Amino acid sequence: MIILKNATVVEFQPADVKPNQDIIIEGTKIVAVGVGIAGNYRADKVFDLDGAFVIPGLVCSHNHFYSGLSRGILTNIRPSPDFISVLQNLWWQLDRAIDEEILYYSAMVCSLEAIRSGTTAVIDHHASPNFITGSLKVLKKAFEEVGLRGITCYETTDRNGGLTEVEKCVEENVAFARQCESDKRSDKEGYLVEAMLGGHAPLTMPESALQLLSEAVQETGRGVHIHVAEDKYDVSYSHHIYGKDIMARLDEYGLVTDKSLFGHGVYLSDQDIEIVNAHDAYLVHNARSNMNNGVGYNKKIVKYKNFALGTDGMGSDMFEELKFAYFRHKDSKGPLWPDSYLKFLDNGNDILERYFDAQFGKVSKGYKADLTILDYQPPTPLVSANIGGHMAFGMGSNTVKTVIVNGKVVLEDRKFPFDVKPIYENARRAAQRLWSKMDRLGKNP
Template sequence: MLILTNATAVQLDPPLVQEGVDIAIEGALIKEVGVGLAAKYPQAETRNMQGKWVMPGIVCAHNHFYSGLSRGIMANIAPCPDFISTLKNLWWRLDRALDEESLYYSGLICSLEAIKSGCTAVIDHHASPNFIAGSLKTLRSGFIKAGLRGMTCYETTDRNGGNHELLAGVEENVAFANLIDAAKAAGKEPYLVEAHIGAHAPFTVSDAGLEMLKGAIQSTGRGLHIHAAEDRYDVSHSHDKYGKDLMVRLAEYGLIGSKTLVAHGLYLSAADIELINQHDAFLVHNARSNMNNHVGYNHQLAQYRNLVLGTDGIGADMFEELKFAFFKHRDAGGSLWPDSFARFLSNGNQLLARNFGAQFGRLAAGYKADLTICDYSSPTPLVAQNVPGHLAFGMGASSVNSVMVEGRMVYQNGEFPFDVEPIYAEARKAAAQLWKRMDALK
């Protein structure tokens, strides 16, 4: 047993601030939260938090670990005057250039940097059309090496190879879900990684693809993870080709459920939103990505029953993401305050609970010991009601001191338990080769 003593216990939802608390951890779970636990459990190891924030882990609910080696990219990128040309000229060339080595280092670097930013879990959405079979297993190895909890899936699409590519994507999703089931049954390693069934977006998945995805969801018991209405083109395409709103089309194939994660949703109709809410699905808002791609602003955030925050591949600094999400909302004339965005951030733990079959997101007995520990000295009184204000206007990822996942410190006092510089060195080599392969693609 490990006891974190003298902690400032902080929860976002329901709001909580309690100073001088001890948190007893046994295995992967919180055993007890209270005062004087070190005396109650004299044989336990203790670590004095010295008043640091100890809070339930932070979740990035939508990311693209395949983009980890794109920072400062030096490939020849044609002008990108709109969203579709950005996809074609940059991201769809990068994903086609990925091989096993570059994907491994991309995923591992992203996992390390997510932890360093305070994340205990990341929900990933992957694409590598020339390395499909085995790609999710490669990403999983990076999660496990870093000690990060997460989910991943392959974004099924027909944008490169028609039905052959659709089938390969679905097969990779199913194979990975089966691998996860087998690993759970064997019980030889921590249960850190789960599976969604992935799809790129409605405009690159035919009805035949949706039928395949339906079968994959039914056979594996997993939920769909898909982009939708990130740009107006997705909506126009659906109306033109199928005569239907996006979620209506997906719902006809039984693809919306309580484990479904829809990314972006800027231009979803009222009927689409109602379908998402009726099926208890999640919408993930990616403020910085939307701004970067100049696709517009989602004015309908308050209409969703379940809303979470993600980055869409722009790192995993969720402190920064929360700030941008709130400030952009205010700039767009929105009426929500920081408490709403703190709740959206906390909601990522609901996604984990539904998919891992465990309790996440609270400092209470029986909940997973996935914890973010921050060294933050407040210049003003800190109480439950103003924690969101401290998040929006004060602290950031630089406050992160330690991160615990599954009851194990994967980042402590600003250091990883292993030397990461050789990993970064190899990543730099892999990135240079990746960029060369991009330039060789048409």
């Protein structure tokens, strides 16, 4: 049992601030929250928080842990004047250079940095064309070793090996989903990692890929995780080759469901959005990535029923992502205020609930004990009406002090319970090898 005494609980949806709360954690869940109740329990560990803020753990709803060793990349990248050439000359070159060791250390440092940022769950989307079979198990291992909750998948595509590659991608997704289902049955409370069914983007997914993914959805009960309309080219390609809007094409194969997650959607049509909304699916916005790739801005945010925030591989700092997403919106003369972005951030918990069959996103009895403790010192009153304002204009990952995931303390006073120095040393060596492999691939594309 863990007790958090004298906490100031900050809830996101509905927004609320409750001082002088004691939080009782038993196993993986919160079993009680109230004023002065700590004395009724005996715990293995007691934190006297002296009024410090406790918030629900943050969720990154779209990420790429395979890109963790790309920071400051030093390799020969050919000129890339548009989004497709960026994919071809950088990201599709990087993912082909990934092997098991490179992936492991990339996932480890990404998991560590997520926890340091107060992010307790990450929804990942993976690619390593020369290491497909077993790649999701490597990601799972990293999540579990660090103590991060996650959902991952393998991006189905034909861009490297045609139908043979498509089949291997889907097989990896299905095998991993079966493993997660087995974990769930054997350890329903303790399991940390779930599965989606990945697809790269409609422009590299032929009809055979959609059919196989459709069959996988039926077999596993999971939903798809796919990039859509990140750039205008994806839309043009769908119209040119298939004569259809993107979501209409995916919907014909039963791939738009209440467990589906679609990244970006910058250029989805109003009809596409209606399909997403009709099926109660999610669209995940990745503001920093869209800015970095110069693909444009999603001006249809207000039309979505379910809308969440991700990073698309730009780290896992959701405090920072919320700020960028909000400021980019205001820069485009958008109508929303910080409280809307607080809701978008919180919506990641709804996605978790659809996969883990548990309750997330509140500091309340019966909810999973995924919590972040902050030492934020607000210079103005923090009350229910202005939590979003504090998130957008003040609160940051530098205030994260202690993190609890699934009832376990995974970061305490900004320290992990294990030595992270060797992990970063090995990651730097793996990064050098990754970059060298990319250079060799660049000479022989």
